[in-house]
Every structure is written in structure tokens, then in C-alpha cells.
Amino acid sequence: MTALTRRRSDDEHQETWHIYFGDVRVGTIGVRAGIPTSADQWGWSIGFYPGMEPGxxxxxxxxxxxEARAAFxxxxxxLESTLNEDNFEAxxxxxxxxAWKNRMWAEHCRMPTQNENGWSxxxxxxxxPVACEAHIHTVHRGIGA
Ligand SMILES: [Zn+2]
Incomplete structure (x- = not known):
């Protein structure tokens, strides 16, 4: 059974934890900003996109x-019982x-759609080719992990 793990976000001004299910970031737990001290100071949310319906x-x-962690x-x-591998894979x-697209830009490579013949x-x-998803998801699988 895959466990939930957490990683602190880079934001130094506000304590926020990104919650992961395996390698998929499924939600956050963090200090709520701009609320009165009498209100709940911690908020949590579960949701990832694409893969989960917004609703x-x-x-x-x-x-x-x-308490926020327990509620999460x-x-x-x-929620986990309603999800399957296709959700996480999306x-x-x-x-x-x-991540691949950012690397293409960083290395000044043209996207296939930027070339008249549709290749790059x-x-x-x-x-x-323009339809290069297979290349990205085989050769560069995990590039954004
Ligand atoms: Zn490549």
C-alpha cells in the first residue's frame, strides 16, 4: 500500500506542505493566510489536475x-478508492x-509546431513530430519528478 508523504514547499514566508501519494502530488496542508487568530489556522485540500475531476x-x-493531517x-x-492508476498517470x-517543454525552451530548441514541416x-x-507525446513519455519519462 502506497503511503502519503509530505515535502515542505519552498515558500519561506508561509508553512505549506505538499502531500504526495507515491510520486503524485495529491494535495496540501498549510497555514492559512490572512485569517483572524480566532479562526482555524491550518487548511488542507486534496485535488490534482489533470487526473481528478475538479468537483x-x-x-x-x-x-x-x-488535526489537519488527520482530516486529510x-x-x-x-477518495483513494474512487481513483485508479489512469488518474495518477494523467x-x-x-x-x-x-518539464520537457521547459527544458526545450531552456535549451533553445524549437517545438515541432514552430516549424512549417511539423518536425523538430x-x-x-x-x-x-508534432505528435511527440510517445517520445516524451518513453524517452523522458519522469523528467518532471
Ligand atoms: Zn528527447
Whole structure:
């Protein structure tokens, strides 16, 4: 059974934890900004896109981190049974595509859509057509992990 893990976000001004299910970022738990001190200081939310229907997202608030974490875990347990590998794979493919595209830009490579003949060269040297998803998701699988 895959466990939930958390990684602190880079934001130094506000404590936010990204929650991962395996390698998929499924939600966050963090200090809520701009709310009165009498209100719940922690918020949590579950949802990832693509892969989950927008209406399926869950969220809540709690006074303490541990309470927010417990509420998150309860909600996740319910939600997890409605998800399958295709949901997680959709998110991974999107993550990898965006990382690949950023690397293409960083290395000044043209996208196939920018060339009249619909072909270009990947930063790895491979010729790629407009429909280059297969190349990205095989040769560069995990590039955004
Ligand atoms: Zn490549």
C-alpha cells in the first residue's frame, strides 16, 4: 500500500506542505493566510489536475497541524478508492510534459509546431513530430519528478 508523504514547499514566508501519494502530488496542508487568530489556522485540500475531476476536490480547516493531517488522511482514504492508476498517470504525463517543454525552451530548441514541416529536434537529439507525446513519455519519462 502506497503511503502519503509530505515535502515542505519552498515558500519561506508561509508553512505549506505538499502531500504526495507515491510520486503524485495529491494535495496540501498549510497555514492559512490572512485569517483572524480566532479562526482555524491550518487548511488542507486534496485535488490534482489533470487526473481528478475538479468537483471531486476536498478541503477543510483545523486548529492544529495534526488535526489537519488527520482530516486529510480520512478524506484521502475515501477518495483513494474512487481513483485508479489512469488518474495518477494523467497527472504524471502532464508533469513530465511541462518539464520537457521547459527544458526545450531552456535549451533553445524549437517545438515541432514552430516549424512549417511539423518536425523538430528534441534536446536529446531525436527528431520529433508534432505528435511527440510517445517520445516524451518513453524517452523522458519522469523528467518532471
Ligand atoms: Zn528527447
Amino acid at each position: 471531486a476536490q476536498r478541503s477543510g480547516s483545523a486548529a492544529k497541524f495534526d 488522511e480520512n478524506a484521502w482514504r475515501e 497527472w504524471r504525463r502532464s508533469r513530465d510534459f511541462h 529536434k528534441c534536446f536529446c537529439g531525436e527528431p520529433i
